[in-house]
Amino acid sequence: MNDQFFPQWRSYLSSTGLVNEMFLLDSLLEDLVSSGFTPVFFSECIPAILEHLEFKKKLVVDGLLLPDGFELFPYQSYGLRKAIKMADSTSMEAPLFFFNFGTGTGKSIISAAGAQELFNQGKIDLCVAFTLSKLKINLMRTFNQHTSLNAVNVEGQKKQRQKKYKGKFDVLVTNYERCHFDFEELSELVSGKRVLWIMDECQKVIHSDQKATNARKAMDKLIKKTDSICWPMSATVVNDSPLNFRDTFSLNGRPRKNILGTKKDFEDEFLESKFEKSFITRKGFRFSTTTYSWDNDKLETIPERVSDYTMSVRKRDKPVASMFKDIDVIVTPIQMSPEDRFIYRKVEAEAERIKSASGSISVCLKNLRYICNTPEVLQFSNDDLSIELCREYPKSITSKYSSKMEVFLDQVEAIGRSKEKVIAFTKFTKLTLFTLHKYLKKRGIKHVIHYGAGQSQLESQKAQDEFKNNDDVVLFLTSDAGAHGLNFQEARYVIHYDVPYSYDLLVQRNDRINRADSYLDGQTSYLYITEDSIEERIWKENKRRKRLAEKTQGVKEYLKVDNDVDLEDAFLAGIPFEELISHYGASL
Template structure:
């Protein structure tokens, strides 16, 4: 029973739920019923508004009577409701004056509308006159139930809107007539119709009035064609019908049923129309529904179009969907983008147009029609279509020829000019384009970038550096015409290719595989006669590869090696070690005269420095050198110096430049290098600047960058350690953040704000030498303050956060038994570090730019033999020529702008011979200019890589960009409480650059310093002091003190308290607002 009771309960619940659902559904249906009944009621009100207005008529109303006896006239009558309540009186005339003034009469919409149309005219001696234009009034009365005739008020009149059109009608004897039709009613009184607008046409018998605006085009047609001119005889029937479609697009045209044929299906095939453009072609996809029908846009417009056949119009049914699908498929076959705005029209220019026409030529099933002269595209021309002649010129080869295809003779020079601009196809004339096969295109492109700067209409010049590219092109030509000089060059190329990778006999060195390949590459270029740049990473053995080629060329004549002073002795040792058969001399140990040069012969090698090569240039120019080697060739990256000029004037059969960093800051350095070893390769400086340097450095032009890389690629060899030395121990980079003390921060911020105040006078965008000098001096001052305040203020006695961090790091390294190289850009910084280390009893070695050449090698040998825990080296002086593999740690005390320079220094330890992992520490002061410099390291790619491997690069920073570094030099915006610095610190002059030792009086047995003496140094110091006096005066004016007082403070006197807070706060706000 309990189970049954439970089952009943469940059944009852289910039934109750079902009833509830049914009740809810009935309620919903009732609501829907109520909704549709209300909607129908609203629809009745919309369809018959007059019904509601009649049921709610007021006691009086305005009705309208149309008079036609003396011309069309609309009159107003006032009617009142009869006392019986049934209907209205006959009414009496209502003046327009009362109509516009008695608003109580505006009981209907048309009453208000017509009252607003009444115009008032004041006439002299006749009073005020009120008028109502009947044509416009009838437009307001369309559909009104309160309109009747003036002569028969009992007859209601229906005012209907109509339009004026043309109607094609049959006429006797097979003629056709274009009759005027107004609302389907023939109209012949066209003169009157043309004069009135809107048009009103009473139909008395039908109690109707047709009213409407006349179509302007119809009126124009009726004016030009009177009734007799609109009748066309049977002979003109077909000609008339051919024009009716065009007429129907301009004016409304009615075609009666007896002049129409049954409907038929239209054609849906999509074709193309092409229109030539000044530099391309316009392509449009169209469909032609049938013969005699104009082309239409696929899938657009009406789904029916008309065609006239035998005097009758046939309607063609279009399949718009099929048309659109056909157009889409054709677009995809042609590789065109989706049409914009649904229009099937594309405009293509230049290379894109040629590619499109080439694809179209391959689609033989696609119909096309040219709307103008046809643009022709040749078949791809191959090597077999090239006719070439190589002629002999004084210092060049002349290249002449034609590309002959499809009966076209295209001059080769025109082809090369187009390819030089980066184009793939050659425009022959306004209607013809030449295409090239990929193989011929690539070969000619290699030639195009190497031709001289001024090709004529028929000939282009090529230098010796273009010989491999030209030889590759000539290899497959059927019948080239060659001069004898080219035959000799080609033979030299073939001979060079036969040189094996084996090192020359007599070389006492076990070359690594990459060194064997490098030496063989150099020997092949020397056999060919082209200069080379060996740009391997530091420590990969560029010297031994150069010695190998010098040994191979020993029989050709004497060799001259130009190297920094500090490397002269190293070259002599290396030559004696690896090539003992060569006779080696140091120029500084000879008589240094012309006789010494002329006494040299095969197997002799003379070593000199860059300074002596310039100073004794007359003697060096007296000889003829079989080989010229320039070590650390970046020393002459400025082609305008006297040293560079002297080296270029040397008479040599072959030239080799060795440089681990052929490009450090600008592409002009690369041009200077090749100007030295291969003068014709990159052209004049102006040509190089216009074609490569400016587009690449300013605009990041990837095309020109790739072209430049391709141009120099055969003559530059660069390998990195990661590529060739898998056995080299890893190198780890560690960044050590250093926090400045509050006092150090105060001085740093004071100097930064003082610099910004000075820069307010500079013109934005100005990059002149003097403002740039001022900005660079400020940057140097900030960099020094980030290292050690003592570099700026000689009275500073509170130490340095960075020095303390370094000493802690030194203790860690010393405790683990490690030895390290310590680099800094500032020699005074190194001296402060050296003094601090001496106080702790730490043994150090020291080397900078003033260290004599002999002592440099002595210091290197001592360190390699275990002497000294730390080797302190200035960054520029220690970047080359040092092998210090006994160190496994490298410390950079301060960052330098170009990371390549730091990498050079690091490579003193991380190079061939290193057996231990190398760790590099970089000490960086937080929230200072040093962080901004490291950010540049991350964003600025090595410019050398951009040319040698195609990576991105960054050009020289502008003055504005340098000021930006000072303004936002890595630190957060300081507050006024953090920034006030002593006035003396604000006014301190920027430090003078370290003065290099002046060149000694050169004697027969004495050589100058390593770096070339810059005679402008003293001028720069004087200019710096002059600008400081000016800034000192400006600072005094800002602080409200005299210049004498400010100078006294600089000399050590303590300044009185000044109200600097307001000035600092204003400057901080200005900085923040412009951020």
């Protein structure tokens, strides 16, 4: 067998020759035969083959209510059979199965079908389904519309919630933060029960170096109190660190029994090197960052070690691809106007001065990002540098010369004229979204806005429903609060007004329209990247993180990119990316 065999079959096989996912086996065999190979199985393979044949049987769930002509997709049925078998396992004190499914592959319906089947089999008395705050209503609707189970979402003041927790229901849909704020009530609710814990968008509570949040600590305590089955779900857990992937297998509340070992064990095995660097902020505070260098060859052995406890599915996997439309990502280079470049260079000069004094340039980096969007938003930032810029160069703090703003407004207007719909994302609410909202209104472009903190769940749901049901509404303008869980198969286009610093988030944004039930062809995502700017460096980091996720999870992360750019602003070339996102990372 020549050296090109494994690279040629990388979508199916790891570098060690193991099948990435057993549910891909049938497709692999078909492609091998069509390429002139004759597959031969050794006797040692028989148990795995028999298990594969059992998992691939169609799962029919009594009480699951799907529209006429619809049934669970084969990969959904396969994953549920595998997870339900793990629920009977004695290899874990609290059985855990990680649905590492790509966005849009139907994790909500998997949650509903799985809970219904476990109730049917008498394995659970209660299901607690965690998700993000903005997604609770939609997830509750999925349970109530597609199963015979009674699902509730407990809201209101503390006394109202206490009363609702005492009601009768099969499924509680809630957000992770409730574990901390309603710990006593939830403890009473789950006491003595067999509980299925569904953790949708579980990346919300996993951690690598950071301390566990109060929500995570409380959730771990609750899980330990019960006879638990744990189903974390997400496509986006690696982000910038394989340690995040490891922590996913501690979500059964028993981190010391993690199948990938302790954090120290994991680092000793998979890390090539790490080093810390200290910085001083403009206000004199000291902080440090840690830079990790991972052994990619060793990372590729992780998937085989967790194969019994997880299943990875991506839309371009051969058994899945026919169920989805392709989405093209078109990189749109933005040439900054001379007027905006003037203020951008002022910030670069300040960063150079701070670097020479061994200080942190994080505030400068934030401001560079803001200027790429439009200098006007600097007036809403409260850091000292923004205030100085607004005072010294007031005529530059405007959207009048913003090339990106002009391209955006023209493109949305053109999409509206063609009677299509578009989702537009920005990372910054106060410092971009509200400004875009102002100029969209001036243009008379019908749109709704959606964001996180400060917008109620009812307002969020109203924006979603109006966009879906009102043909005159062209644009759903959202912060990254809209990047998870929302389903907009009515839209053909996505615009990334700014580059997310996470590849996972880029995929999450795109997949708001690229769903299992999408019916529109020609789906297109436009990624705005300002030339000769910090955005070029962030885009380069996205591609590095994509490769890291592939190695850790044993999947091929597909991103079909047209007109790509591989440039990098010379000013940022020597700065470790960890410094770009440290301390003020959430703002970058």
